[in-house]
Amino acid sequence: MFTQRRNRNFLDAIFTTLNLIYHQTVYNLRNNDRNAVMGLLFTIAQTAIFVGFFALLYFVVGIRSSPIRGDFILFMMSGIFVFMTHVQTVAQVSGSYSVGGGLAKHGPMNAAVMIAAAALAVLYRQMLSGIVILGLYHLAVTPITFYFFPGCLAIFLLGWFGGVCVGLVFVGLRPWMPKAVGIMTQVYQRVNMIASGKMFVANSLPNFVLPWFSWNPLFHVVDQLRGYLFVNYTPQKTDYHYAIWVFIGVLMVGLLINFAARKYESLSWGAAQ
Incomplete structure (x- = not known):
């Protein structure tokens, strides 16, 4: 019982790490809500309220049809799903690890495991809630079709990956300025409410507004994502390669900050908080 477990080879270390990530992911899913079903229902309700609010806002303004030739509600859901997955991943990853946290004091646990588990927990919740909402809309309202589903899934995962990269920067900065990072995370989420363009169509934006x-x-x-979702829409002013390279650059910066923070971070930093 008091003997520390040692990995015999590289493959054994990989399986041990994956096992830790799995159990930490389950812990994160059960941490906020004691009942896993209620936690999932809360996530579904949060997304559905978001979609309903923007649909009502558009109807009040007088916009009752999609800017893209296709289903209006599906147009809104495509932007909201990616936006919520991205910003919630940023929030969860940014607060996933602290040297003073209780779980961080256990030997097998480390920053990589806790960050990966936080990101996977958000991906699981958001993908499952998206499947449920789209399934209910397909069965109860109107049938929906995807122009190229593998492309939709790949771009959705790219948005999640971007949230991991940005959250990695914030979690690296948190030991140096914990209060400021909390404010920065909220500002990032609020800015993306508009800057993500989830309610706009890039092709229809004037050139002086596009920057x-x-x-x-x-x-x-x-x-x-909308280019892969709707058969009648071809993005002309955006490029997913730009997002990939920006996210990779942010990932490299986040890794550098985290390596420096893990080297100098001390439990005494939180003594005055």
């Missing part, structure tokens, strides 16, 4: 959105890789992700 306000084209800097944001999430804007490219949302628009490219």
Whole structure:
């Protein structure tokens, strides 16, 4: 019982790490809600309320049809799903690890396991809630079709990957300035409410307005997803390669910050908090 387990080879270490990530992911899913079903229902309700609010807002303004030739509700859901997955991944990853946390004091646990588990927990919740909402809409309202489903899934995962990269930067900065990082995370989420362009169509934006959105890789992700979702829409002003390279650059910066933070971080830093 008091003997520390040692990995015999590289393959054994991989399976041990994957096992830790799996159990930590399950812990994260059960941590917020004691009942896993209620937690999933809350996530579904949160997304459905988001979609309903924007649909009501558009109907009040007088917009009752999609800017893209296709289903209006599906047009809104495509942007909202990617937006919520991205920003919630940023929030969960940014707060996933702290040297003073209780789980971090256990030998097998490390920052990589806790960050990966936080990201996977968000992906599981958001994908499952998206499948449920789309399934209910397909069965109860109107049948829906995807122009190229593998492309939709790949771009959706790209938005999630971007959330992991941005969250990695914030989790690396948190030991140095914990309060400021909390504010920065909220500002990032609020800015992307508009800058993600989830309610706009990039092809229809005037050229003098486009620079306000084209800097944001999430804007490219949302628009490219709609290109794979609707047969009548071809993105002309966005490129998923831009999002990929920006996210990779952010990932490299996040890794550098985390390596520096793990080297100098101390339990005494949180003594005055």
